[in-house]
Amino acid sequence: MPTTKVPLSDLLSLVSDPCRVDPRGTYPNLGIYSFARGVFGKPPIDGAQTSANTLYRVRRGQFIYSRLFAFEGAYAIVPEEMDGVFVSNEYPTFDVDQDHLLPRYLYWLFQRRDVWRQVAVGAKGMGDRRQRVHPDKVLSYRIDLPSLGEQHRIVEKLDRVAALVDERRSAIEVAERETQALLLKAFQRAIHGAPLRPMAEVAPLVRRPVEIDLDAAYPELGVRSFGRGTFHKPELPGVEVGNKKLFRICAGDLVFNIVFAWEGAVAVAQPEDDGRVGSHRFLTCVPAPETATVEFLRFYFSTPEGLQKLGEASPGGAGRNRTLGLKKLESLQVPVPPIGRQHWFDRLQTKAHEARTIRANTAQDVEALIPAMLHEIFDGGAKAA
DSSP: OOOEEEEGGGTEEEEOOEEEOOTTOEEEEEEEOSTTOOEEEEEEEETTTOOOSEEEEOOTTOEEEOTTTGGGTOEEEOOGGGTTOEEOTTSOEEEEOTTTOOHHHHHHHTTOHHHHHHHHTTOEESSGGGEEOOHHHHHHOEEEEOOHHHHHHHHHHHHHHHHHHHHHHHHHHHHHHHHHHHHHHHHHHHHTTOOEEEHHHHSOBOOOBOOOOTTOEEEEEEEOSTTOOEEEEEEEEGGGTTTOOOEEOOTTOEEEETTTGGGTOEEEOOGGGTTOEEOTTEEEEOOOTTTOOHHHHHHHTTSHHHHHHHHHTSOOOSTTOOOOOHHHHHHOEEEOOOHHHHHHHHHHHHHHHHHHHHHHHHHHHHHHHHHHHHHIIIIIHHHHO
């Protein structure tokens, strides 16, 4: 594919359509997602509330970016439904010379992380998240410019595959919702008529204090919110532990992050988590084998009823911090059906987990398709030329 390398200054024109702010007016507003995920509507700007004296109208088909977040891909083409909305001067806007460059071709070009990095080279700022990219940086960036016909071919190919990817992504999301709905229905069947018993009886708190060796290192464990499992933190050197108390965690523990338990920071410690440590903010409970299974309890605390109980046991604090009290956790009433019924439900959970693993692998393959195509088209084609 023979191409000509040209600076964007030959193809883009920096434009400005200023509008004096009227205190009596309201102004529809847009923002730009990072990582080239397009634009989104923001709440309208109230002329009486904003400190800005001037806002800038944008038009469909224009190329726009965020000075502050350009380094992480906050570039977009203004879509038709955002025609005529307003932005601040932090969003440089350009008309595209459509006789030589298709806006959609430019959109696909700026889907690539290497382009964001190359444009941002030399950008000034106070650290990564303050690297404002000046319009001159964008305009001086040089791109391979194929013919309009070739641009149309590339855009049609990428748009077609992107539509298929979106379709597949939607199908995966629907399947996940259906799986969760089926599990919830089965869980309700499992606990129907089951007695409620306090956690202190069903899964008593177990603490395993660690004696600190200043010469040792202690790998910490974290628990993600929204039921997303555990993760490994860096090792904590013994000399840095200070007055912090650490507790050993074992595989099979039901682990609560007491600060975020109210939003689902509850997980089962996996075999690879065995022997890691947590601070006093991580409570570990071990179910009585003849009474309850750890996966059954974990699922209960992911249900609306279980989350509500965790929320009620977690008094409010600053921001999202709401601490689950130890005594309140021990007194929480949980449904305890016969152990055989719990094992039946756990087998369903295992099957659901296997299906989710397959879907997750499929999703990874799907999400990798567009980046691979972009590399082949914009790098492979250039090398072949």
